[in-house]
Amino acid sequence: MSKHTIMAILAATFALTVATTAFGAPKYQWRLAEEEITGSVCDVYANEFARLLKEKSDGEIQLDIYPLGTLGSPKEIFELCQNGAIEFVLDGAGQVGSIVPENQIFSMQFLFSDNQEVNEKVLATSKALNEMLSSAYERQGVKVLAYWSEGAMDWTANKPLLTPEDFKGFKMRTMPSPMIVESYKVYGANPTPVPFMEVYSGLQLNMIDGQENAPYIVQEMKFMEVQDYYIESAHKIYIMQTMVNKRFFEKLPEDIQKIVLEAVDELRPFGYKIQKELNDKRMDMIKAKMKSSQKVVAITPEARAKFQELSKKTDSTYIKISGNPELAEDILATLREEIAEAEKEASGN
Numbered sequence: 001m002s003k004h005t006i007m008a009i010l011a012a013t014f015a016l017t018v019a020t021t022a023f024g025a026p027k028y029q030w031r032l033a034e035e036e037i038t039g040s041v042c043d044v045y046a047n048e049f050a051r052l053l054k055e056k057s058d059g060e061i062q063l064d065i066y067p068l069g070t071l072g073s074p075k076e077i078f079e080l081c082q083n084g085a086i087e088f089v090l091d092g093a094g095q096v097g098s099i100v101p102e103n104q105i106f107s108m109q110f111l112f113s114d115n116q117e118v119n120e121k122v123l124a125t126s127k128a129l130n131e132m133l134s135s136a137y138e139r140q141g142v143k144v145l146a147y148w149s150e151g152a153m154d155w156t157a158n159k160p161l162l163t164p165e166d167f168k169g170f171k172m173r174t175m176p177s178p179m180i181v182e183s184y185k186v187y188g189a190n191p192t193p194v195p196f197m198e199v200y201s202g203l204q205l206n207m208i209d210g211q212e213n214a215p216y217i218v219q220e221m222k223f224m225e226v227q228d229y230y231i232e233s234a235h236k237i238y239i240m241q242t243m244v245n246k247r248f249f250e251k252l253p254e255d256i257q258k259i260v261l262e263a264v265d266e267l268r269p270f271g272y273k274i275q276k277e278l279n280d281k282r283m284d285m286i287k288a289k290m291k292s293s294q295k296v297v298a299i300t301p302e303a304r305a306k307f308q309e310l311s312k313k314t315d316s317t318y319i320k321i322s323g324n325p326e327l328a329e330d331i332l333a334t335l336r337e338e339i340a341e342a343e344k345e346a347s348g349n
Helices: 003-021 041-056 074-082 101-107 116-125 127-138 178-185 196-204 215-220 246-251 254-288 301-321 325-347
Strands: 028-034 061-066 088-092 142-157 210-213 229-245 295-298
Touching (some): 028 041, 041 142, 041 229, 041 254, 101 127, 101 178, 101 325, 116 127, 116 254, 116 325, 142 246, 178 301, 210 215, 215 254, 301 325
Parallel strands (some): 229 295
Antiparallel strands (some): 088 229
């Protein structure tokens, strides 16, 4: 979809809003574009956000939702929010890495905990993310209201991937991200960028040997039809961002800003609940359809420690590709400290 078409859609929406305001429409009518389809975790979150805004404002706020494809690609909808053409956007961190390169920290492997409750706490309270990283977004005209997870990512493959040595020469499908590519190179793998919609055929034709995704994606895309092993690695978490145009938000009355922030805060446990329920359900569906020759395996704590140590070799890549190396180094060091402290608290030590 061209930008001209997108702008035409938005202009028509605005005209309709103006026309209906005179007939008792909400005082505030905003637009949110999301990077996923109707019925997804992202979409359920977006609709709950709209419901909370309406409820908390006594009907004065209406948030219109635009699912994937309605207003363009994930990168295009971020740019629409950045330029003020829409007010809100829900986008995965990796979708805007070329605009805010410091956010490529989310593409680093074995950085976050394998305890998802620990990760939820870190995402909500981290200074490294909510202050330091967010400052890089604000320089681009966008304010991050929340970082939240759509679940841990695992590997599927045609052989068990339980140690770094198992990756030698392995053709792992990746997104075309230098950070992700480097993450697999340190294991000795052969990272192979492939468009998402070509992953199934790539696995089927042995052009690639494996891929990474959360359980609900693996099940939805039927990847286990052409893979022998599901490896519970939790090597990354898929980070979604709730964002708003900075200038728009700062011009809102203080009481309306407060409503938005309260709604986002209430969505944290809701987002965690829906992604966990969906991923658990889809994992059960994956296991139920497995043949006797297929297996679900998991990496051991000892192997995780080896992966973590090797993954630190990508620190220099992250710092190099960031727009601000000094900031990136501070973000990474601070985040590691925060994760370690949260894990310590969770273990009771």
